[in-house]
Amino acid sequence: MAERIIAPIADRDSAPYWQALADGHFKVTHCNDCGHWTWPPRPICSGCHGGNLSLDEVKGTGEVFSWIVVHRSTSPDMMQYVPYVLALVRLDEQADIYIPGRLISDKEVHRGLKVRVVTEKITDEVGDLAWTTEGVPL
Amino acid sequence: MSDRANRFPRGQTAIVGIGCTEYSKDSGVSTFALAASAIRTAMADARLEIDEIDGLCTFGTSDSISPNLLAQALGIKSMNFYLDQYLGGSVSMSIVAQAALAVGTGVADCVVCYRALNGRSQQRKGGAKAPNASMPWDIQFKIASGYMVPAQEMAMNARAHMLRYGTKSEDFGRLAVLCRTNALDNERAMMRKPITLDDYMASEWIAEPFHKLDCCLESDGAVAIVVTSTERARDLPHRPVLIQGAAWGGGVNISNNGFDDLAVSPAGPLAERLYKSAGMGPKNIDFAELYDCFTFPLLSQIEGYGFAQPGEVPDMLKDGAFDRAGGQLPINTHGGLLSEAYIHGLNHVYEAVEQIRGDAAHRQVKKHDTALVTGQLGYISGYSSAVILGGA
Numbered sequence: 001m002a003e004r005i006i007a008p009i010a011d012r013d014s015a016p017y018w019q020a021l022a023d024g025h026f027k028v029t030h031c032n033d034c035g036h037w038t039w040p041p042r043p044i045c046s047g048c049h050g051g052n053l054s055l056d057e058v059k060g061t062g063e064v065f066s067w068i069v070v071h072r073s074t075s076p077d078m079m080q081y082v083p084y085v086l087a088l089v090r091l092d093e094q095a096d097i098y099i100p101g102r103l104i105s106d107k108e109v110h111r112g113l114k115v116r117v118v119t120e121k122i123t124d125e126v127g128d129l130a131w132t133t134e135g136v137p138l
Numbered sequence: 139m140s141d142r143a144n145r146f147p148r149g150q151t152a153i154v155g156i157g158c159t160e161y162s163k164d165s166g167v168s169t170f171a172l173a174a175s176a177i178r179t180a181m182a183d184a185r186l187e188i189d190e191i192d193g194l195c196t197f198g199t200s201d202s203i204s205p206n207l208l209a210q211a212l213g214i215k216s217m218n219f220y221l222d223q224y225l226g227g228s229v230s231m232s233i234v235a236q237a238a239l240a241v242g243t244g245v246a247d248c249v250v251c252y253r254a255l256n257g258r259s260q261q262r263k264g265g266a267k268a269p270n271a272s273m274p275w276d277i278q279f280k281i282a283s284g285y286m287v288p289a290q291e292m293a294m295n296a297r298a299h300m301l302r303y304g305t306k307s308e309d310f311g312r313l314a315v316l317c318r319t320n321a322l323d324n325e326r327a328m329m330r331k332p333i334t335l336d337d338y339m340a341s342e343w344i345a346e347p348f349h350k351l352d353c354c355l356e357s358d359g360a361v362a363i364v365v366t367s368t369e370r371a372r373d374l375p376h377r378p379v380l381i382q383g384a385a386w387g388g389g390v391n392i393s394n395n396g397f398d399d400l401a402v403s404p405a406g407p408l409a410e411r412l413y414k415s416a417g418m419g420p421k422n423i424d425f426a427e428l429y430d431c432f433t434f435p436l437l438s439q440i441e442g443y444g445f446a447q448p449g450e451v452p453d454m455l456k457d458g459a460f461d462r463a464g465g466q467l468p469i470n471t472h473g474g475l476l477s478e479a480y481i482h483g484l485n486h487v488y489e490a491v492e493q494i495r496g497d498a499a500h501r502q503v504k505k506h507d508t509a510l511v512t513g514q515l516g517y518i519s520g521y522s523s524a525v526i527l528g529g530a
Contacts, residue, residue: 006286008278040279040393066301066400068293069346070284078284083343086285088294088392088400098392098400100285100294111301128282 004122005076016055017041021127026117028093030056037094060117061136062089065098067109078102085109089131105133114138143385143414146235147242152371152378152530153234155184155364156491161328161479164259165358170203172360173254174211180250180362185375188212193219193240193249195233198482199226200272201261202254219246225274227429227475227514228389230483231523234511235384237365238525247366253484254360262356274519276393288431289353291391291518293345296434298400300347303449307347310433311338312455314351314476317430320462321473323500326485328355329477352433354475361484363491368530377495378530382508383416385409386523389516404516405442408524412510413444416526420444423526424505425493426467427486429514430474439515440469443524468503486511487527494529 010018017040020027029038029045032054036047045053067087073079085103103109104118115131122128157179159165159172173196181188191214194205205220219240223229230253237249255261280286299305315335321327333351341349371378390397390404413419420443428439437451445467446454454460462468472478472489479485490509492498498506508528516522 004282006281006284008282011275011278013275014278040276066294066297068290068297068348069343070290071343071346073284074287075281075284081284083346084284086283086290086294086345096397100280100392101283122282130283 007122007126008128010126013043014041015125018126020055021119021129022121022123022125023127024119024121025057026060026119026129027055028058028091028097030054037091037097039097039099058091058093062091062099062115064088064103064109064111064113064115065090066111067103087115087131089115099129102130103132104130107133143411146384146415147238148416149380149382149528150368151238151241151365151381152368153363153381153487153491153527154366154371154374154376154378155180155186156488157181157183157362158326158481158485158488159360161326161357161359161481163358165256168203169201169254169256169360170207170211172256172358173203173208173252173362176254176360176362177208177212177250177252180364183376184364186248186364189214190248191250192216193237193246195221195237195249195251196253197223197225197229197233198253198255199224219249225519225521227431227483228516228519228521229386229523230429230513231384231511231525232386232513232521234363234365234381234487234525235386235523238381238384241365241367249365250362251365251484252360252362253482255482256358257480258356258358288518289348290345292432292434293348295400295438295517296347299434299438302401305437305449305452307339308335309437309452309455310347310352311335313433313436314338316455316460317470317474317476320471320501321477324472324478327473327478328357329473348432354431355477355480357479357481359479359481361481361488363484363487371530379491379494380528380530381525382528383412383418383526384524385412385415387521389520389522391517391520394520402448403438403442405439405512405522408516408522409443412524412526418508418526422508423467423510424508425471425503426469426510427471427474427490427512428469428510429483429486429512430470430476431514433476435515436469439512442515443510443512462501462503471498471501471503483513490527494527
């Protein structure tokens with residue numbers, strides 16, 4: 001379990017999302033009616049505006065769409081990694097979902113770099129995610 | 139598009155007074171004192187008495203003094219309108235717009251918009267702080283990765299623009315140099331030491347592609363502006379600065395599902411409504427004070443507000459198109475948030491009013507009848523706001 005000073009605050013909408021990450025699963029809000037994926041985990045489907053939603057596990061793969069190199073971190077938890085790449089990853093499931101996360105990789109970052117999610121347990125109820133190229137076929 | 143934008147009370151209200159405090163790294167006083175000082179100065183500038191105020195508008199992130207406390211302190215007995223808008227630079231022009239609505243419809247007569255903050259000495263933007271339940275809901279999905287300050291978010295968009303249009307660090311650097319150059323002869327500006335493109339390129343990385351010199355200041359200070367009816371403004375001492383148009387509402391951030399290109403300026407959709415509300419277009423704008431929390435948003439707004447096609451700004455910058463002296467569209471004539479001070483965008487209104495009045499002395503631009511003044515273009519909260527001001 002990772003010691004964190006800055007951890008997400010789970011609320012009624014986000015608690016199952018953070019719980020899944022704590023349990024090692026990356027789950028995204030999924031519409032049972034229209035099949036659309038919605039992130040972050042809101043109570044309304046972005047596709048059809050309905051409320052018949054499930055939190056379903058995604059493949060956890062995607063491509064880097066944009067990235068920055070954090071040289072000056074304001075997060076006490078992240079200072080140890082500076083400089084590190086913070087990537088916005090487009091999920092394979094749906095092109096309009098971008099998920100930020102630290103990129104753990106020795107490869108040079110570029111748009112289209114294929115990555116997969118890694119989860120990290122922070123508390124029994126809250127987890128976090130990062131991205132890695134490890135074990136991802138080119 | 140509906141004709142709703144035409145319903146804005148175009149030109150029916152005016153800014154008749156402006157006030158500010160010294161901008162500094164440590165005011166040594168409370169935001170209560172800063173706000174009171176700026177409001178007194180603005181009302182004196184308008185030649186109006188404090189007890190004529192019947193509305194107060196502000197915004198912030200729970201880091202300032204609220205309208206009710208100021209009203210009690212100022213002895214305002216008949217408070218007809220107030221607004222205590224939560225959030226940052228994205229809503230900065232929405233308070234001016236809503237003051238215009240209040241006065242335009244007649245529910246209030248004399249509304250003061252103010253922003254006071256001890257952004258450097260007390261509540262710093264870059265300060266690490268644990269999240270709390272009062273923060274915007276979507277913050278929780280970014281902070282865990284250390285994706286927690288605006289510099290990082292806007293650098294992400296800047297990268298997307300570089301990838302799509304071949305925009306370079308030097309292009310952002312030219313914007314930093316432009317703002318600094320405009321601040322050199324501005325007695326209000328906090329940063330009055332010249333910088334060169336080489337200085338920019340050598341400045342340390344914060345969130346690559348952003349250098350330190352891509353980032354605005356953190357400041358202590360306050361600005362207040364007085365809004366009343368245009369009819370009344372004609373009897374007051376200064377050239378009335380009419381609120382010709384305004385728009386506030388949606389921007390774009392990573393939580394807007396359905397949006398799929400981070401390189402496109404989120405100012406575009408707002409611009410269309412803004413120009414319609416004012417009955418003008420980009421060609422009518424003489425100069426612009428654009429929200430410059432970082433360099434890249436300047437470039438993106440020049441595109442989004444219709445002054446350039448996407449990707450054209452770098453060449454226009456090299457040609458001096460946005461220079462205060464001789465540019466076709468002078469921007470951030472006071473040095474902006476990058477080099478004057480970070481009074482969360484309300485200092486842009488102050489400068490625009492001085493320019494329109496013709497009171498900007500050595501900073502005075504040649505054509506100064508119509509100004510575009512903008513709030514943050516809509517990346518973070520998903521809100522944006524802007525006004526068009528014009529001399530009567």
